[in-house]
Amino acid sequence: MTGRVYIAVLVYIAWVVLYLVWDYSREQSRIYEKIDSTLTTSALAAPLLLPYSFHHRDMKPGDIDPANDLKNTLQLSQYAQNTDAIYLYTLIKKGNTVYFTSSSATEAELASGKELYSYFEPYETADPRINEVFANKVPLFLDITDKWGSFRSVFIPQTSPDGSFFITAADMEISQIESLLNQRLAQQLGLAIIFLLFLSPVMFTFSAAQRRWANNLEASVRKRTRELHDSEKRLSSIIEHSPVGIFHYNQDSVITMINQRFGEILGSSDKVLVGFNMLDKLTDEKLRAALQDALNGKVGLFEGPYVSVTGQRKMYLIAEFxxxxxxxxxxxxxxxxxxDATEQQTTTNTLKKLSMAVEQSPNVVVITDKSGQIEYVNPRFTDITGYYPDEVIGKNPRLLNSGETTAEIYGDLWKTLLAGQEWRGVFHNRKKNGELYWAEEVISPITNNFGEITHFIALQEDITEVRRISDEINFQTTHDSLTGLLNRRQFENELTRIVEHAHNHHSHHVLCFIDIDQFKIVNDTCGHMAGDDLLRQISNLIRDKLRRRDILARPGSDEFLILLENASLAQGERVIQMIMNDLKKFRFQWEDHNFQVEISAGLTVIDPQTSSAISAMQDVDTACYTAKDAGRNRFHIYNDNDEQQLIRKGYIQWASEIHHALDDNRFQLYVQPIVPLQKKQNTGYEVLIRLLSESGDLVAPGAFLPAAERYNIASQIDRWVIRNTLQWMAKNIDHLDHIDSLAINLSGQSLGDDALLGYIIRSIEQGVVPARMIKFEITETAAIANLKDAQIFIRSLKSLGCRFALDDFGSGLSSFAYLKNLPVDLLKIDGIFVRDIITDPIDEAMVRSINEVGHIMGMETIAEFVETDEIMERLRQLGVDYAQGYTISRPRPINTILDTATATAETSSEQA
Incomplete structure (x- = not known):
């Protein structure tokens, strides 16, 4: 027996040695596989860290300056320090020489301060086998030795975007690999020693106690018997308290013993269950089949829903016989x-649903380990990025990095996640095909039962289209759709920023306002498409004269705004003068038409004394229209003491007052009678307007209407007058039998307002006021300036029964030439001819001519500014149809018409 023991010992030792040799060989292969995988990953990362298209056919020494080469070195070095590789670099071959195009550096090399320029550095000690990679274009792992040391290296051929060839490589020190192998060998030797040390006392004990074993054998058997009895008791206790139900049955399938858990699962007691014949009483066919398998000598298995014989218990049962x-x-x-696996099955079903939800999620799901290595991606990841799971599993999500996300964002990400908190943000990622996309991500840490972070889960949504639409909407809300320039709102934001900068940094800037002279001629002659094209061409011409940091905007219509940042007034003058000089040479061509374009411009300085952006806009607007009033095709610089600009500033103040008056309904209606001179008929009235100031004073229209015309508010006033006049007439329609009509004045701006025209038509058609009682007056100059719009406006309302009078007739240079193109009913002779008709024969001749031409064309005539009875009598002799002026009545509130009606009714009653 002793010989057998020693043979067993020798076999044991031989087995330990063989195992150690085999395990060391296997571990060596595994370490080299891991090292080669690490080197491959690191080498493939190198081109991603370098600038896009860094490698190209025309590379030559000196292309990259030392600063950019150092930047590439630091990028590669930072990545290498987070891996086991000591060097990352790229190579190219020119002729028979191999050159470095980039290379990382160790921490010691970086700290030494020596020159690290590696671009086109000859690799003088290059291993000749590297040429095989250039020749065969097949990756190669080599153990090499050069002037930097001995390394395990990988050389991987790569092709740049333009098709040129280069190698990306990574090195790991041989000494580091040997250290890993030696460490493993030491572990294995330690393990062998432990095995042998474990064997030594056994051998010692065997040798010393060989004789005692025989003597003690009987005692040992008795002790073992007692232990078996104790073990049986323990086994019974274990069975009794087992978390699963256990029972014994005899060959007749009668239950003979059960544990406590079995009774709990079935909801019964041992008194009921012991003696239960399963073959006779089980109703579930699949469970009976599993039991029958066991009675036939096979292991019977059952899994599925189960209802107990009593019907009181329902569960998901896993049973084994x-x-x-x-x-x-x-x-x-x-x-x-x-x-009873009901709870586990519910959990499993839930997990299946969750898994299915993740698999079919419309969002990308990525799970990584704690170090950031990808362990799972769902199918949506492939749909979005183009990478298949086997291409990314085990790799870092940085392979999606486009290089446009800042290091600060990644720093904040890891700080948040490692603190156990959820991180949300947006990345600009790169797909496999190089296409960029925007991704909104929610990244959360996953912890175990001890609160330790084990994984990270990232939910990613492709918001590229959302960002595109958002950017497009943002562009549309901040830019002029016609020219692509900033719109007024965004320009005012920029102007506010510049004013604040001037206040905080005592800087100086120049604000310019440009208005195109006679732009309406192009629109009226060639149409709005021509006008739009002209605006685009002028915006391009202006933009060519500006610096990149200057701001150009089109606030609307035919106006442009320029903000010259950090510029002097002299620079602003030069810019405007250059634009004007270019416009002198510029000719706008549209079909058969040729136009010369001129501009008026205003300039103002923005400095620490500028109170606000609003005041700067008011100043430059005033300066521009001062230039326009001075004769156009010139520019004017704002000056607080300029008389013309003070007038313009008054316009701005009136414009503000008009807006407030419209909001507060502070206008009032007045009327002045228009009496017949040739025949007996009802009196008509011209509707006039007054503004009630905040102090309660009445303001005549001559004070505020010029500002309304200048700032395009006139049509809003017209709408107020029309609305309130028609409402007043409708309210008092039963008391207006004694009047002929009410005449409402319209500005030139209203003639082209389609919305206002539609409002008037609806009001007349839906109201109770007869159209014959509504008359509109438009000035001759407004009608001529807006001839096409005026014709449409007049014809549209005349078709309903309204009448039109041409006001201030005779003041224009071409009055009679245009008259036949305007289908009006009455001519209102300009008061400048009527006022001196008694003393000036030329004025009398003008009145006579206008009256005769009007009658020939089937129109009636009205003379305004009739200030004496003598003038009125002379007009009657000349055959003028109506008169209006102070000799008849001064303007009075509109409700006085009702007083006139009462007086007329009383007079008629007395005469009766």
Whole structure:
């Protein structure tokens, strides 16, 4: 027996040695596989860290300056320090020489301060086998030695975007690999020593106690018997308190013993269950089949929903029936194991649903380990990025990095995640095909039961289209759709910023306002498409004269705004003068038409004394229209003491007052009678307007209407007058039988307002006021300036029954030439001819001519500014149809018309 023991010992030692040799060989292969994988990952990362298209066919020494080469070195070095590789670099071959195009550096090399320029540095000690990679374009792992040391290296061929060839490489020191292998060998030797040390006391004990074993054998047997009895008791206790139900049944399938858990699962007691014949009483066919398998000598298995015989218990049951045999091999019963897996099944079903939800999620789902290595991606990841799971599993998500996300964002990301908090943000990522996309990400840490972070899960949504639409909407809200320039609102934001900068940094800037002279001629002659094209061409011409940091905007219509940052007034003058000089040479061509374009411009300085952006806009606007009033095609510089500009500033103040009056309904209606001179008929009235100031004073229209015309508010006033006049007439329609009509004045701006025209038509058609009682007056100059719009406006309302009078007739240079193109009913002779008709024969001749031409064309005539009875009598002799002026009545509130109606009614009653 001793010989056998020693043989067993020798076999044991031989087995340990063989195992150690085999395990060391296997571990060496595994370490080299891991090292080669690390080197490959690191080498493939190198081109991603370098600028896009860094490698190209025309590379030559000196292309990259030392600063950019150092930047590339630091990028590669930072990445290498986070890996096991000591060097990352790229190579190209020119002729028979191999050159470095980039290379990382160790921490010691970086700290030494020596020159690290590696671009086109000859690799003088290059291993000749590297040429095989250039020749065969196949990756190669080599153990090499050069002037930097001995390394395990990988050389991977790569192709740049333009098709040129280069190699990306990574090195790991041989000494580091040997250290890993030696460390493993030491572990294995330590393990062998432990095995042998474990064997030594056994051998020692065997040798010393060999004789005692025989003597103590009987005692040991007795002790073992007692232990078996104790073990049986423990086994019974374990069975009794097992978390699964266990029972024994005999060869007739009668239950003979159960544990406590079995009774709990079925909701019954041992009194009921012991003696239960399963084959006779089980109703579930699949469960009976599993039991029958066990009685036939096979292990019976059942899994699925189960309802107890009593119907009181429903569960998801996992059952196993194991046959037992006697000494002769005959089946004499078996052991059953029941486990209520309802809760686990519910959890499993939930997990399946969650898994399906993740798999079919419209969003990208990525799970990484704690170090950031990808462990799972769902199918949506492939749809969005183009990478398949086997291409990214085990790699870092930085392979999606486009290089446009700042290091600060990544720093904040890791700081937040490692603190156990959720991080949200937006990345500009790169797909496999190089296409960029925007991704909104929510990254959360996953912890175990101890609160330790084990994984990270990232939910990513492709918001590229959303960003595109958002950018497009943002562009549309901040830019003029016609020219692509900033719109007024965005320009005012920029102007506010510049004014604040001037206040805080005592800087100086120049604000310019440009208005195109006679732009309306192009629109009226060639149409709005021509006008739009002209605006685009002029915006390009102006933009060519500006610096990149200057701001150009089109606030609307035919106006442009320029903000010259950090510029002097002299620079602003030069810019405007250059634009004007270019416009002198510029000719706008549209079909057969040729136009010369001129501009008027205003300039103002923005400095620490500028009170606000609003005041700067008011100043430059005033300066521009001072230039326009001075004769156009010139520019004017704002000056607080300039008389013309003070007038313009008054316009601005009136414009503000008009807006407030419209909001507060502070206008009032007045009327002045228009009486017939040739025949007996009802009196008509001209509707006039007054503004009630905040102090309660009435303001005549001559004070505020010029400002309304200048700042395009006139049509809003017209709408107020029309609305309130028609409402007043509708309210008092039963008391207006004594009047002929009410005449409402319209500005030139209203003639082209389609919305106002539509409003008037609806009001007349839906109202109770007869159209014949509504008359509109438009000035001759407004009608001529807006001839096409005026014709449409007049014809549209005349078709309803309204009448039109041409006001201030005779003041224009071409009055009679235009008259036949305007289908009006009355001519209102300009008061400058009427006022001196008694003393000036030329004025009398003008009145006579206008009256005669009007009658020939089927129109009636009205003379205004009739200030004496003598003038009125002379007009009657000349055949003028109506008169209006102070000799008849001064303007009075509109409600006085009702007083006139009462007086007329009383007079008629007395005469009766």
């Amino acid at each position: 194991v046959p037992l045999r006697d000494a002769q091999g005959q089946i004499n019963g078996g052991v059953g194991v029941f486990n």
